[in-house]
Structures are given as structure tokens and as C-alpha cells.
Amino acid sequence: MMDRATEQDKPNGPVAAALLAGGIGAAAMGVVTTLAAASESFAQSLAWIPAVGPLTGKSLVSTIVFFLAWLVLHFRFRGKEVNFNQIVTISLVLLVIGLLGTFPPFFELFAGE
Amino acid sequence: MEISAREGWTVLHGMLFGAAFLLAFAGGLAGLYSLRPEWITLEGLQERMARLKIGMWTMALVAWATVITGTFIVYPWYRARPPEGTTDLSAFPRYLLLASESTAEWHRFGMEWKEHVAWIAPIAATVVAYAVTYYGPVLAKKPNERRAIMIFFVAAFVTAAIAGIFGAFINKIAPIR
Numbered sequence: 485m486m487d488r489a490t491e492q493d494k495p496n497g498p499v500a501a502a503l504l505a506g507g508i509g510a511a512a513m514g515v516v517t518t519l520a521a522a523s524e525s526f527a528q529s530l531a532w533i534p535a536v537g538p539l540t541g542k543s544l545v546s547t548i549v550f551f552l553a554w555l556v557l558h559f560r561f562r563g564k565e566v567n568f569n570q571i572v573t574i575s576l577v578l579l580v581i582g583l584l585g586t587f588p589p590f591f592e593l594f595a596g597e
Numbered sequence: 598m599e600i601s602a603r604e605g606w607t608v609l610h611g612m613l614f615g616a617a618f619l620l621a622f623a624g625g626l627a628g629l630y631s632l633r634p635e636w637i638t639l640e641g642l643q644e645r646m647a648r649l650k651i652g653m654w655t656m657a658l659v660a661w662a663t664v665i666t667g668t669f670i671v672y673p674w675y676r677a678r679p680p681e682g683t684t685d686l687s688a689f690p691r692y693l694l695l696a697s698e699s700t701a702e703w704h705r706f707g708m709e710w711k712e713h714v715a716w717i718a719p720i721a722a723t724v725v726a727y728a729v730t731y732y733g734p735v736l737a738k739k740p741n742e743r744r745a746i747m748i749f750f751v752a753a754f755v756t757a758a759i760a761g762i763f764g765a766f767i768n769k770i771a772p773i774r
Contacts, residue, residue: 494731494732494735496742498731499727499728499731499732499742499746502724502727502728502731503724503728503745503746503749505724506720506721506723506724506749509717509720510717510720510721510752513713513716513717513720517713533669533673535673535676535677536668536669536672536673536676537676539668539672539712539713540668540669542713542716543664543668543716546716546720547716547720550720568741568742568745569741572741572745575745575749576748579717579721579749579752582717583714583717583752583756586710586713586714586716586717587710587714588705588706588709588710589706
């Protein structure tokens, strides 16, 4: 019963931090993909492994942004009770930005150079 | 009964890792959806949570394995540029697709979407695995949190499914050999 009571009191901050970081990571993929479509020179700057091309940078940047954001937000929200609905709404908006930014008919609208 | 190393990696990436993730989704979603105190006993809840935690972390790891093998092992073979003057493009799937207007959209739309959107799946799946582990059985009494976690779980599935479906079609039309 003690365990249950302790778990019941768990603050929502850490989970809110993970959800928000997930949204930020997804949005990072969408933004980087769209920027790479808009600028060939930016795309080439992401080709860290030539055989893989710009997808190297796009995938690694979004992964690093996700884990870094999670780390920062985790320590910021740790042990705290936050406005969960607000955080979830922001996370979902960021998730949608990620989905939109990785959708070819969308990012090709910005194709330049 | 021979299979090349490239075909083997493609099978590992798509048929083992990718398909395993998609197949596990139904079980995971059912587990999350039915995580309600009025539907299960305390003993049932504890037994289910252990299974759910293992299942979610396995799915997250499999999702990472899928995108890493896909991007860094299989994808370079797909996008390899043929030497000047090559007329047989069968070993260069990207250029084979782009060589004909009837197949070019499989690259321009299908592959371009797949290679990017797929990376959202492991991110979302990792968030779900962490949240399930953090709350444990208490998640059954937190409908708001459970709903948010389920949305991320569905997002992980949808993005993986887009990648999986296009991957299967593209490998059918322009296989990696």
C-alpha cells in the first residue's frame, strides 16, 4: 500500500518533460527537412556521411535535439507538478509541425536555389 | 536459396525490425487502452504493467534499430550514384525509379516521405516507454496522461507504418540487390 501511495503522488513533471522533448525532436526533424529543401547549400552541409547524404545531419540533429531537450526539461520539471494539458497541447502542436515538415508536398513548397 | 548481404540487411531492416514494431502496436495499444482501474484487478494490473513496460521498451529499441539500419546501412545502397554511362540501372534503385516518369513519384514522394517521417517513430516510442515506466500501475488512474501517451503511441505507429508501406512498395519496384 505504501508503494501505491508513493506512486500516486508522483509529480507529472518528468512525463511532461518527455512529451515536450518528443514534440521538440519531431519538430526539429520537420524544420531541418524543410530548411534543407529550401537551401541546397544547407542540405549539403548536413551530408556528414557522403554515402548517406543530407539525411545524416537531419536524422542526427533531430535525435540530438530530442535527447538534449529531454535532459534540460527533465531537470527543469523534475519533482514538479506542471500544467499537463498545456504541455500536451504544445507537444502535439510540435508533433504536427514535425509531421508537416517531413511531408514532401509541404517541404517542396519551399524548394529554392 | 541464396540471399545477398544487401538483401539480408533489407530483410532485417524491414521484415524483422520494422514489421515487429508494427505487429506489436496492436498489443501495446490494447494494453494502454484497457489500463483502467474499473476493468482490472490489482493483481491483473501489476502483471499487465510488467508486460507493458517490457513491451514498450522493446518497441522503442526496435524502432531505433529500424531507422538506424535503414538510414546508415540500407539507404546508401538505395541512393548510390551510377558511374557515367551506366545503362543498366537495376543496381541503383533511386536512379532506376527517377529514370521513368511512371516510377519517379515512388522516389519523389514515397522515399522522400519515408526517409524523413520514419525518424519520428523512435522518438515517440521512447517517450511512451519512459512514461509507462515512470508511472507504472498509477497510470491506470491518470486518464489525461494515458490519453496523451496513447496519442504519441499512435503517432509512432502511423509514422512507422508510412515508412514500412512505402519501403515495401519501393523495394518491390526497385529492389536493393
